[in-house]
Amino acid sequence: MRQYPHLYIDGRWTEPIEPRETELVDPTREEAFARVAMGGAADAERAVAAARRAFESFSTASVAERIALIDRIIDVYESHADEFSELIAREVGIPISNRAQVTGPAEHMRVARDLLREYPFESRIGGAIVRREPIGVCALISPWNWPVQTGVIKLIYGLAAGCTIVAKPSLNSAASGALMAQVLHEAGVPAGVFNLVNGTGREVGDTLSRHPDVDLISFTGSTAAGKQVGAAAAGTVKRVSLELGGKSANIVLPDADLERAARWNIQRCFFNAGQSCHAPARMLVHESQIEQVVPFLVDEARRYRLGDPLEGSTTMGPVVSAAQFKSIKDLIQTGINEGARLVTGGLERPEGLDQGYFIQPTVFTGVTPEMTIAREEIFGPVLSVLSYRDEEHALRIANDSPYGLGGYVFGSDRTNARRVANGLRAGRVSYNGAPTDSYTPMGGYKQSGIGRSMGRFGLEEYLEIKSVYGFEDEAQALPTLFG
Template sequence: MTQFTLIPACSAAIPTDPFIGQHLIDGAWVGSADGAVFERHSPAHGDLVSRSARGGKDDTARAIAAARHAFDAGDWASSQGAARARILLKTADLIDENRERIAVLETLESGKPIAQARAEIEGAADLWRYAAALARTLHGDSHNSLGPDMLGMVLKEPVGVVSLITPWNFPFLIISQKLPFALAAGCTAVVKPSEMTPSTTVILGQLLQQAGLPDGVVNIVLGYGDPVGALMTGDERVDMVSFTGSTAVGKQIVRTAAGTLKKVSLELGGKNPQVIFPDADLEATADAIVFGVYFNAGECCNSGSRIIVHEDVATALTEMVVEMSRKVPFGDPLDPRTKVGAIISPEHQAKIAAYVGDAETAGAQVVLGGEPLAIDGLAGQFYAPTILTGVTPDMAIATEEVFGPVLSVLTFRTMDEAISLANSASYGLSAGIWSRDVHTCLEFSRKVRAGTVWTNTWMDGFAEMPFGGVKQSGQGRELGRYGIEEFLEVKSVQMRIGDTRPRWVA
């Protein structure tokens, strides 16, 4: 009998014909200029899922030109906030109407569970509605305290053409954290989804057209970071880049964008700690830990991939986490019972295994998992829920992003030691604290270096709350009112009233 809860291949039908994806350039769906295509197979089932146009330099240049023209010569940037909001709200309604279609395709391309995909598409629609509200409430400031003959105004204007580059782990949700806010601000956009999950972004482009978005305001180029992403980052006609992905690629984007000094917003990696004090509700903590590390197979920048637990409760808590981990259903992502699906690619699965192997060599103990899983009837790649104890701060697995269902357990005795361990990684995306003492929670929240801190919970999210990191987890913020501010420039207007200016020359 296996020590894990496994869901075999289910009877859900996989489409026999692949989804065909094309570029959206200036309102037209087109193939690549050179005719190139690329294919995506399901990481869980091995079946061909999609065949997409593979963008090149010419395709990318045409998309950038279309976005530039739509911003400079079109009406979108100067349109009423109410008009932009209507299109965003219509898009949200269309997302709801197409939720199942989007969720199935996202499950097939990414390997995530269908129940999770459905929830993410629902959450994405909410983001479009929230951004619509921001479009109508956007405003600048006025200053009438500059003297009787002066009036000052602060205008907020769209930054211009933005390049939006999104990853494979949450393809529809993350574009919905960027694009509606950019559109609400009055920007035009060029979008590049990951080559591993291109198709749901294509569907979004179709829905935007149905919602009445003017041609050229949103352009989509499918393909690889080289050349598509590189051109979107370096072209002088682009005013801003918003990127979600690895820290290594984020650094390269900053270097490329420096040539034109364009604005850059980055949401990058994380090695997110949860610190557990002896007075914590251990059962609730264990459940949140299990959720935090296995959600999306750990392929999540907010993954709670390391816990820093007080020595007095470390053994008891670890045993609870191990037992709960055995009960989490891993398997066919098309089965609604599944909570953890496939790993995105064989190469990524090998990377996860290498981290675990290196940690064992360095002295850590694998108390659960540590190996690939074989799922009946499925040809794809799966990795077992894995827990390592005896992890020390000098090990790579303690400070580097594994991006898989792997939990590292470290221990502490004092608050200062816990803070030191929590801040020891080069990342600063999110952190958590578990204690019944509000003073403990507040002290940790103020001292930990992270963009988000959860107290007695993990990975709750709201459209109203800003999201982003510090240190090597990125720069800038998404969501909340800060999400639209990223796509705005501030302009000061100083007006003298009447002929009152003192003469400089007598």
């Protein structure tokens, strides 16, 4: 049994004030493999106090000093890459073949570092100086489905801005959170600049959300939990950044390459066992072409090799927990009960896997917009295929959702496809499976969140804006913000 008995506060590994632990369950073997320390409200208070003390000096660190710090973090992180890969396979079932989970964080660190080299922290409008300054102490609450990357995106832009941090990873991925704290410690992050407190949302998360000395709270998770964070934070009028749920639609236009669209949709939807907020979990196909796409969907879904995530040949591991396993199975049953047509997958365990929280890659057709599986975020390897009559109908279906995180369009007429893409009410839209760019903003419309992460927009989440007047001569040497 691995042991992670400490929190990380004020540059030191320390035991919780009230000694408590929780077990991490390996979702492949359905048995505990690690024990981690559980902090409480008093530990969160300690961490915020340490971050507040450290902010006074770290907020004045030069850009060159922050760049050098990020370079050290990158070097140390990459020396632990294999350890991260093995650890997230054990704690959340992500296959070691999924290298993006480990290489992605380093890429985001480099983007933040490179942005620092050219970002204008001072600019001018007319004769006034406009300064961007670190917002202060930031509480970062990250999820388990991207256990390293989501937390890294938050903390690296916070550090780049000159902020200090209290991080609370998901309890499902607390071991990789502890390893990330070790990386920052080895990289020489000054005491108090980064702090780690494991714990429940009800105790640690709520304390951080309400704390008057926390200036920003960044939360990634479910929409229901995000609403609670926002309500708790309102009492101290702190900045809130939320990346929440999604039920993204992929509109496949009649002139699209149907095989390409179908295979890509399965690959993107079932990546990470479907545990991704941006997953295109609704595929919208013209009513005359449904039967043409089904064979491609079924064939691609059946290509996954389910098994032990520690084996290099595995392409889909288990879902994260018994609770998630039950939730997904219940929603598959609901789809069947409501009359959707199951074309592959279903409720049975995958062949040869009698242990572990494994869900078969599952595809439904005949799904209508009012069905539960078309509206609720399933967060598992389940695709709902809906039909539409024309493009106006497709956009109406796609946008008839409380969510607006991602959107996708496939088609051959670029002008028409762009018009459809512009009509999607979502924070990120991709045409014909185009990859995303780490310099561009990520975030959602509607109940998918508030604010943006990554790139310049992500850095600015952690910056306050100050206008300074009376220094007209000095302002002339600065870049112009507006014409």
